[in-house]
Amino acid sequence: MRVAVLGGTGTLGSPVVRDLAARGHEVRVLTRTAPANPVPRTRHHAVDLTTGAGLDEALAGVDTVVDAANHIGVRSTKVLVEGVRSLLAAEERAGVGHHVEISIVGCDEVPFSYYRSKVAQEQVVTGGPIPWTLLRATQFHELVDQLFTVAAKFGVEPHGSLRVQPVDVVAVAARLADAAEAGPAGRIREVGGPAVQTLTELAAARREVLGTRRLPFPVPPLGRMARRVRDGALCLGNDGEALSFDYAEWLRRRGAKPGS
Numbered sequence: 001m002r003v004a005v006l007g008g009t010g011t012l013g014s015p016v017v018r019d020l021a022a023r024g025h026e027v028r029v030l031t032r033t034a035p036a037n038p039v040p041r042t043r044h045h046a047v048d049l050t051t052g053a054g055l056d057e058a059l060a061g062v063d064t065v066v067d068a069a070n071h072i073g074v075r076s077t078k079v080l081v082e083g084v085r086s087l088l089a090a091e092e093r094a095g096v097g098h099h100v101e102i103s104i105v106g107c108d109e110v111p112f113s114y115y116r117s118k119v120a121q122e123q124v125v126t127g128g129p130i131p132w133t134l135l136r137a138t139q140f141h142e143l144v145d146q147l148f149t150v151a152a153k154f155g156v157e158p159h160g161s162l163r164v165q166p167v168d169v170v171a172v173a174a175r176l177a178d179a180a181e182a183g184p185a186g187r188i189r190e191v192g193g194p195a196v197q198t199l200t201e202l203a204a205a206r207r208e209v210l211g212t213r214r215l216p217f218p219v220p221p222l223g224r225m226a227r228r229v230r231d232g233a234l235c236l237g238n239d240g241e242a243l244s245f246d247y248a249e250w251l252r253r254r255g256a257k258p259g260s
Contacts, residue, residue: 007069
């Protein structure tokens with residue numbers, strides 16, 4: 001199968017590309033700039049979602065598109081919503097038969113601008129011209145670690161009752177590869193990590209693995225968005241599937257050095 005992976009050099013896109021290539025598929029990596037270390041037997045195509053440049057050439061002869069592109073910031077709507085609309089139009093012109101989209105567990109329950117963009121993106125995909133599969137996942141371990149890493153630069157450690165269920169991005173990538181192979185299936189079972197943890201619990205796990213100790217910095221659940229996160233809006237419901245390993249194990253497998 002010929003598969004195009006949009007955002008194929010990103011946190012999620014990279015393992016999707018590796019997984020699909022390992023399964024023997026012909027993989028095209030669609031990004032603005034070429035990867036520094038391309039996966040063997042893959043081909044890069046330069047595209048720009050905001051303008052649509054390069055999409056028609058990149059999608060010629062493609063069977064399935066996996067959209068792993070992401071953008072957080074003031075241009076998130078232009079990239080995630082208008083961009084995917086342009087992408088679907090290009091897929092239709094190219095005769096692509098399947099679009100696979102990634103989204104976020106609980107994005108329709110938390111009043112945050114980025115999540116609103118993801119909800120709008122879902123609506124474009126599910127109402128669009130290409131048969132689709134939609135997978136929602138919880139936050140990746142990388143995002144949680146970024147929060148603590150940035151805070152550590154200021155000598156503090158976030159604590160609080162906000163709850164998340166971080167998941168291994170490689171496991172999510174495998175689910176997207178499965179979805180690409182299975183064909184259009186609509187909205188499929190949500191996935192997340194094996195443990196729901198508060199900021200305080202995640203901080204304790206990080207201290208245990210890294211051997212670091214920072215000044216506790218309380219993050220109170222102020223505002224509707226924070227209260228929804230505290231109440232588990234970004235965590236799996238009863239029908240979700242828990243995958244892989246928790247944040248502490250992710251730190252261990254990453255080979256984090258004590259004291260870092």
